[in-house]
Amino acid sequence: MCLAIPAKVVKIDSGKILAEVKGQKIKASTELLKPKLGDYVLVYGGFVMDIVDKKQAKKILEEA
Amino acid sequence: MLKTTVVFDSEETKRLFLRYAIPCSMVLIRRGKVSEKTIDELKSKLMKNEKIRDDLEKIFTIAVRMLIILAKKSGKEKIDVQILHEYFWFKHVEAIEQRNTVFKDIPVQRCIVWPGVVVTDDGMVRTPIGIKKYQKDFLPDAKQGDHVVVHYGYMVEKITKKQYDKLISYYEDGNALKKFKCLVG
Numbered sequence: 001m002c003l004a005i006p007a008k009v010v011k012i013d014s015g016k017i018l019a020e021v022k023g024q025k026i027k028a029s030t031e032l033l034k035p036k037l038g039d040y041v042l043v044y045g046g047f048v049m050d051i052v053d054k055k056q057a058k059k060i061l062e063e064a
Numbered sequence: 065m066l067k068t069t070v071v072f073d074s075e076e077t078k079r080l081f082l083r084y085a086i087p088c089s090m091v092l093i094r095r096g097k098v099s100e101k102t103i104d105e106l107k108s109k110l111m112k113n114e115k116i117r118d119d120l121e122k123i124f125t126i127a128v129r130m131l132i133i134l135a136k137k138s139g140k141e142k143i144d145v146q147i148l149h150e151y152f153w154f155k156h157v158e159a160i161e162q163r164n165t166v167f168k169d170i171p172v173q174r175c176i177v178w179p180g181v182v183v184t185d186d187g188m189v190r191t192p193i194g195i196k197k198y199q200k201d202f203l204p205d206a207k208q209g210d211h212v213v214v215h216y217g218y219m220v221e222k223i224t225k226k227q228y229d230k231l232i233s234y235y236e237d238g239n240a241l242k243k244f245k246c247l248v249g
Contacts (some may be wrong), residue, residue, distance in 0.1 A: 002088055002091035002092060002095075002170070003126075003156075003159045003160055003162075003163040003170065003175065004126045004159075004163075005162065005163055005166055005167070021166060022166060022167075024166055026166070031133075032129060032133070042126060044129075044130060044159055045130050045133075045155060045158065045159055045162075047129075047130070047133060049125065049126045049129050049130070050125055050126065050129075056095075059095055059096065060095060
């Protein structure tokens, strides 16, 4: 839970997305949730686990 | 979205989940995801053996969703103790590794669920990262010689010698010991 990675969706493929954070790209499955391009998501264990607003994502990022 | 009102197979499994999840919930409080009062209430109910709310997904969103996914993959409708172990003993370590490669912001040694042996009745436990004192709130009757798992400063659960050996060999085989031992915890 506290280990999830906040990242911005930069590419959408069928069934998965590519999200970016701190210049790194992370792949994740959209089996659970289907975010849109530009959405902020929480990635965990290879899945998009939550879609959050920019403010929330920033808050998690600032801690990092 | 998932329909997740009752996702645990029993009240006992739910309580065991909380013993793993509550120790690091201060991170969720800090992020404004949940209030300190909510966590205090949960802990109090856990300690007093009162019924736990069913909507834990609202509080521990990511962990509960991961457990649901693991249960589904095993063909189970609900989260049972075996799924809890699969998550907190194994899958959780992978998540720590991934988070650590991107951010390096987490106290890795505290985050990992370690197997250990109780060395004194007042809470000293020997784990692969050394002998440290752990809170006995969840295992008040833990005694010298017991095999336990610890998480974020707390003793969480008693385990069998067989489970202990399995966990120890997992860390050794996966090279995780070497990888995480040297990090500041």
